[in-house]
Amino acid sequence: MTGPTPIDPVALAAALIRCPSVTPADAGALATLAAALEPHGFRCQHLRFSAPDTADVDNLYARWGEGGRNFCFAGHTDVVPPGDRAAWSTDPFAGTIRDGWLIGRGAADMKGGVAAFAAAASQFLARRGPAFAGSISLLITGDEEGVSINGTAKVLDWLAGRGEKLDACVVGEPTNPDALGDMIKIGRRGSLNAVLTVEGIQGHTAYPHLADNPAHRLVRMLADLTSLPLDEGTEHFQPSTLQISTIDIGNPAANVIPGAARAAFNIRFNDRWTGASLEAWLRDRLEGHGGRWSLNIRHSGDAFLTPPGALAALIAEAVLAETGRRPEFSTTGGTSDARFIAKYCPVAEFGLVGRTMHKADEAVALDDLRRLTEIYARVLDHYFAAPG
Numbered sequence: 001m002t003g004p005t006p007i008d009p010v011a012l013a014a015a016l017i018r019c020p021s022v023t024p025a026d027a028g029a030l031a032t033l034a035a036a037l038e039p040h041g042f043r044c045q046h047l048r049f050s051a052p053d054t055a056d057v058d059n060l061y062a063r064w065g066e067g068g069r070n071f072c073f074a075g076h077t078d079v080v081p082p083g084d085r086a087a088w089s090t091d092p093f094a095g096t097i098r099d100g101w102l103i104g105r106g107a108a109d110m111k112g113g114v115a116a117f118a119a120a121a122s123q124f125l126a127r128r129g130p131a132f133a134g135s136i137s138l139l140i141t142g143d144e145e146g147v148s149i150n151g152t153a154k155v156l157d158w159l160a161g162r163g164e165k166l167d168a169c170v171v172g173e174p175t176n177p178d179a180l181g182d183m184i185k186i187g188r189r190g191s192l193n194a195v196l197t198v199e200g201i202q203g204h205t206a207y208p209h210l211a212d213n214p215a216h217r218l219v220r221m222l223a224d225l226t227s228l229p230l231d232e233g234t235e236h237f238q239p240s241t242l243q244i245s246t247i248d249i250g251n252p253a254a255n256v257i258p259g260a261a262r263a264a265f266n267i268r269f270n271d272r273w274t275g276a277s278l279e280a281w282l283r284d285r286l287e288g289h290g291g292r293w294s295l296n297i298r299h300s301g302d303a304f305l306t307p308p309g310a311l312a313a314l315i316a317e318a319v320l321a322e323t324g325r326r327p328e329f330s331t332t333g334g335t336s337d338a339r340f341i342a343k344y345c346p347v348a349e350f351g352l353v354g355r356t357m358h359k360a361d362e363a364v365a366l367d368d369l370r371r372l373t374e375i376y377a378r379v380l381d382h383y384f385a386a387p388g
Contacts, residue, residue: 004039006122009373010102010366012036013115014095016077017104023078023146024055029111030077033118033140037062040122041130042138047158049150057143057150061159064125065135071383072137072169073117073376074152074341075351076144079106080358087360100366107364109357113172114140116352116369120376134384137166144337148300152337156344168311169347170379171338174354180368181325185349186312187236187305187342191335192267192275192297194282196221199292202259211257212291215249218261221289222247225282230269236305237270237331268334275299301335304342310386311346318378319350322371350375 012033019029034044042062050056063070082092082105090096092105102112121136143151159166176182198218203211222244230240244265251258267278279297286293306312308329319327327350341347352372356362 003126004122006126007036007040007115007119009112009115009119009369010097012118013102013107013112013364013369014097014104016111016115017095017102017106018093019077020093021078021106021142022081024057024143024150026058026077026142030058030060030140030142033077033114033138034060034062036118037121037138040064040125047155049154051149054147054149057141057146059142059151059155060140061137061155062140063135063137064121065132068134069167069384070135070137070165071380072139072166072345073121073172074139074169074337075110075114075117075172076141076151076337077106077111077114078142078145079109079111080145083360089361092362097366101363102366102369103361103363105362107356107362108174108352108354109362110172110174110351112364112369113174113351113372116372116376117172119373120380123373123377124380132384136380141337148337153340156340160344166341166345168383169338169341169345170315170376171336171341171347171349172351173336173338173349174352174357175330175349176351176353178353178355179325180353180371181319181323181327183330184312184315184319184327185331185333185336185338186308186329187271187303187331188333188335188339189237189240189268189270189331190273190275190303191300192269192278193264193300194267194298195262195264195296196286197260197262197294197296199260200258203257205255205257208257213257214261214291215258217289217291217293218247218263221286221293222263222265224285224289225265230267231272234270234272236307237303240267240269240273242267269303271303271305274302301339303331304339305331306342306346306348309346312348314382315348315350315379318375318382321378322375
């Protein structure tokens with residue numbers, strides 16, 4: 001008696017794209033994935049989490065097996081909005097296949113990667129059969145492109161509460177700049193957003209002695225924060241950077257000194273810092289300027305690193321065998337949900353080419369989807385062939 005036909009990554013990716021799951025909406029994406037996995041013996045658990053002042057978010061944890069080491073694939077089915085639909089050559093949620101490409105919102109980031117996870121697991125299980133004694137899981141959230149409160153972090157808490165352990169994890173973010181096999185992410189920088197508000201006294205520009213111009217003080221404070229490098233980088237990370245993203249006064253009158261001035265900035269930081277140490281540094285620098293000001297900080301995660309070792313090497317060997325490329329180990333780019341997973345088990349990121357992510361006509365080459373599936377299947381083969 002033969003088992004079910006292994007999952008086709010192209011067909012599943014197209015089906016997922018046809019679910020318009022703009023964060024935090026699910027739009028049937030997780031049910032589509034579960035329907036593909038369940039015939040292969042995965043036990044699928046749909047998890048909805050909520051928090052004050054945030055939307056409820058649907059997540060999926062699917063596991064094959066009850067014992068042995070648990071190898072996890074993690075990712076997300078939520079996507080960013082399509083933007084101006086006139087800029088697309090096709091409906092962004094049609095899952096159009098044209099000239100060897102799959103086009104649609106989420107094709108690269110990261111419904112294609114999720115489909116490759118599922119297809120690789122189904123291929124691996126078809127080869128190994130029911131006697132396989134390990135476990136394979138998929139942790140898929142609908143809250144990665146949003147505030148990331150009711151997604152991966154809460155699924156991990158839920159797993160810990162059940163005593164369920166992850167032993168290794170690959171996150172399928174689109175890590176490759178130009179070609180499949182370019183890059184594996186072994187860590188990510190931390191991120192901190194801040195809004196600095198400086199209070200003053202409104203007045204007439206002809207009588208500055210009767211006012212207190214907050215714009216002048218804000219400019220000096222920002223110059224202080226940006227005058228010197230935060231650091232020179234560390235062994236695996238680029239130098240930390242502070243980038244001012246906006247300065248807002250909202251004053252339409254050229255002859256009025258404003259009563260308040262605001263600026264927002266973002267810091268991408270390496271493992272020399274934590275969110276707490278950066279906040280302390282910021283407040284210490286700003287205190288010297290006096291006056292009335294406030295600093296509102298939102299810290300989305302510290303830098304994390306899985307030092308080059310068994311997991312990264314295993315992925316690299318699978319990539320080399322399939323593509324002929326030896327990938328670079330990197331920590332560049334923005335944040336990802338791997339920052340949550342790193343607290344629980346070794347984690348690395350490898351996925352599709354990211355050149356079109358978040359753009360109009362986001363697309364992935366069909367050949368890359370199939371090769372990524374083979375890479376993930378090789379990762380499983382090598383992981384479970386190694387001693388536990």
